[in-house]
Amino acid sequence: MSLLKDIRVAILATNGFEESELIEPKRALEKEGAEVVVISPENGEIKGWKNGDWSDTIKVDARVDQVSSKDFDSLLLPGGVINPDLLRRDPASVEFVKSFFEDHKPVAAICHGPQMLIEAGVTNGRTMTSFTSVRKDLENSGANWVDDEVVVDSGLVTSRSPKDLPAFNKKMVEEFREGKHAGQTA
Amino acid sequence: MSLLKDIRVAILATNGFEESELIEPKRALEKEGAEVVVISPENGEIKGWKNGDWSDTIKVDARVDQVSSKDFDSLLLPGGVINPDLLRRDPASVEFVKSFFEDHKPVAAICHGPQMLIEAGVTNGRTMTSFTSVRKDLENSGANWVDDEVVVDSGLVTSRSPKDLPAFNKKMVEEFREGKHAGQTA
Numbered sequence A, B: 001m002s003l004l005k006d007i008r009v010a011i012l013a014t015n016g017f018e019e020s021e022l023i024e025p026k027r028a029l030e031k032e033g034a035e036v037v038v039i040s041p042e043n044g045e046i047k048g049w050k051n052g053d054w055s056d057t058i059k060v061d062a063r064v065d066q067v068s069s070k071d072f073d074s075l076l077l078p079g080g081v082i083n084p085d086l087l088r089r090d091p092a093s094v095e096f097v098k099s100f101f102e103d104h105k106p107v108a109a110i111c112h113g114p115q116m117l118i119e120a121g122v123t124n125g126r127t128m129t130s131f132t133s134v135r136k137d138l139e140n141s142g143a144n145w146v147d148d149e150v151v152v153d154s155g156l157v158t159s160r161s162p163k164d165l166p167a168f169n170k171k172m173v174e175e176f177r178e179g180k181h182a183g184q185t186a
Helices: A019-031 A082-087 A091-102 A115-119 A132-140 A162-178 B019-031 B082-087 B091-102 B115-119 B132-140 B162-178
Strands: A008-012 A035-040 A045-050 A053-059 A074-077 A107-110 A151-153 A156-159 B008-012 B035-040 B045-050 B053-059 B074-077 B107-110 B151-153 B156-159
Touching (some): A008 A019, A008 A091, A019 A045, A019 A053, A019 A107, A074 A091, A074 A162, A082 A115, A107 A115, A132 B132, A151 A162, A156 A162, B008 B091, B019 B035, B019 B053, B019 B074, B074 B091, B074 B162, B091 B107, B107 B115, B107 B162, B115 B132
Parallel strands (some): A074 A107, B008 B035, B008 B074
Antiparallel strands (some): A045 A053, A151 A156, B045 B053, B151 B156
16 A cells, blocks of 8 residues: 555654654565655664563764754654653754644654654644653643553554553554644644 | 761662662662662662673662662662663652652762653752753653753752763762651642
8 A cells, every 4th residue: 555655754763663663663664655754863873672671773864964864754752761861862853842742743752752852842732641650640641541552643653561552553543644623732 | 087877778670770880879878877678679789880881780688669768778770871760660669769759869860761751740840950961851841950960959869971970879868867857848
């Protein structure tokens, strides 16, 4: 199929991304014809995380301070404990994430990925989920946290963990196909 | 010296604790005559983190669900990205931390350690610091976050990272020696 023909998706990640949460959504997006670009504050390669330890590296396509969100239709934020903790310290990455919300573009975030949404200040009043350890921080940021395999709120797609990937990928493709949502704001 | 003679300190940690943030404060406390007990949701041993990878293990003295905060005078929470993310998912650990605040006992937390204070719901209105990536979550929880090597607020001692350990250890010993503080509440 080609539900996402002519759609350009940014994946923002760095070292410590949960391997399945980057690789599997990327495959699901490409299967539907999307162009997927891996963006990072790092040059060259970033190292994944799998079964509680460092795993394989993947190639970085572009550094975050050398691209603009204007060049993308939608954004995917994988999780991993270490990955968003590193990303949220990087002002260019935080600004990049915020821009998608300012432009009403769909965003999908899984597991610890929503920590970047807290850092970008875009969670107040939004209905969403995350890995359980991020729940309290999301609630304190004003989000309405719900315990479900996938939660969709006006172009914002969130899931809890790798076991939710089939439901996450399905809703992500739907929302990325729909494009901009007025309720998606910063 | 023996500034902490007859003082019993709990260190609450699990896999992924930043090695220096457990070992160095433990040494500083024992040097002053404190009895230091390593508590964890895990049995046996827990694995540290150093220079961006897993490091040495240390022995766990008691499991958190088999002890009471009543048996301790004060609490130390080391950091590490993975350690508090695991601890905050464990209800017995969260309750253990909260009890120290309910009993007005001094608590020291460094780096990502303050994530456990957010989870225990004891940060509202407190002046404190943390690793930079935890700042936003602390502010959203009602804390007054300041950028200093060590911050003391009525029996609550916090620091930002391993480089602050000398200042952190000094203030921790002072507060643990003073004992209960009325302003330390849950």
